[in-house]
Amino acid sequence: MSDPSPWAIEAEGLGKQYGRGWALRDCSFRLPAGHICALVGPNGAGKSTFLGTATRLVQPTTGTLKLFGVPVSDPAVLSRVSFLAQDKPLYPRFTVAETLRLGRELNPRWDQELAERIVRSGKVPLSARIGTLSGGQRTRVAFALAFGKRPELLLLDEPMSDLDPLARHEMSGLLMAEAAEHGTTVLMSSHMLSEMEVMCDYLLVLAEGRLRMAGQTDDLIPAHLLVTGVAEGDDGVPEELRRQHTVVESRVTGRQFSALIRSGGPLSDSWEVLSPSMEEVLLAYLRSPDAPTLIADESRVDGQRGAAA
Ligand SMILES: Nc1ncnc2c1ncn2[C@@H]1O[C@H](COP(=O)(O)OP(=O)(O)OP(=O)(O)O)[C@@H](O)[C@H]1O
Incomplete structure (x- = not known):
């Protein structure tokens, strides 16, 4: 059939x-x-x-x-x-x-x-x-x-x-x-x-019970970056990073912050930027149940198309 x-x-x-x-x-x-x-x-x-x-x-x-x-x-x-x-x-x-x-x-x-x-x-x-x-x-x-x-x-x-x-x-x-x-x-x-x-x-x-991420790994994983740098502000994550990018998970160790972000544009040269593995991205989402949902366009049903992720 x-x-x-x-x-x-x-x-x-x-x-x-x-x-x-x-x-x-x-x-x-x-x-x-x-x-x-x-x-x-x-x-x-x-x-x-x-x-x-x-x-x-x-x-x-x-x-x-x-x-x-x-x-x-x-x-x-x-x-x-x-x-x-x-x-x-x-x-x-x-x-x-x-x-x-x-x-x-x-x-x-x-x-x-x-x-x-x-x-x-x-x-x-x-x-x-x-x-x-x-x-x-x-x-x-x-x-x-x-x-x-x-x-x-x-x-x-x-x-x-x-x-x-x-x-x-x-x-x-x-x-x-x-x-x-x-x-x-x-x-x-x-x-x-x-x-x-x-x-x-x-x-x-x-x-x-809720869908948090859906899409091809080749689209979803490269949309994320691991950023480290000098901690600033209340929770260590620089305001500039929060303003322009979506922070999925962050932590502070000593005077350094590290964050897994969904990139929203260019990043400051003063930070070190690495590409995370699929395991690193998944662990960050699993540890952060409040992280914003990410549904790739092709995975959306008609009613969701054009809606914000
Ligand atoms: N027959 C049932 N009656 C009542 N609650 C249920 C029943 N089946 C599942 N649940 C509840 O629904 C939720 C989801 O369970 P489910 O088994 O789908 O999770 P899972 O992601 O497969 O977990 P795991 O990784 O542990 O196998 C749990 O809170 C579970 O207690």
């Missing part, structure tokens, strides 16, 4: 309320198809809740969500999406071979060769029962199921957390190769920022 929508995900005013608290609030963005997108945020930020709304496990309280232009409530989208949940639910009494067979029977585009290759490269016996496997081996089988379905959108909730470094490296390589070869869109929540930096070309940052 082909769909002309260039957007793998479009969320508009999406929210989820539990009791009196909001796990996700007024979340609006769109993710162009074909990207590998990191979904980042502190514990309790709403990442799993968002992934739940995209897989119909969580019913939103407000707003709409479309996948490839189709409302997520339409069963037609299910065959186009794979979800690897944080707890990797599998049937413990099934063998690995039976688990893959289930995948084959349930999914018309199933790729048995790929699924078996993922399992075999981890030396997981096809005859072993799921219940006897280690946590990392179970994760590998869950990866095989998710990839074997050959989805157009792969949603992964902290997929690598119980894999050893070699397996993580292998799965990261597989993800990037799949995305490149088949144009698969990947949305992956993770706390492993340095790994995300290598793998992902798109970013969604959530904090306290």
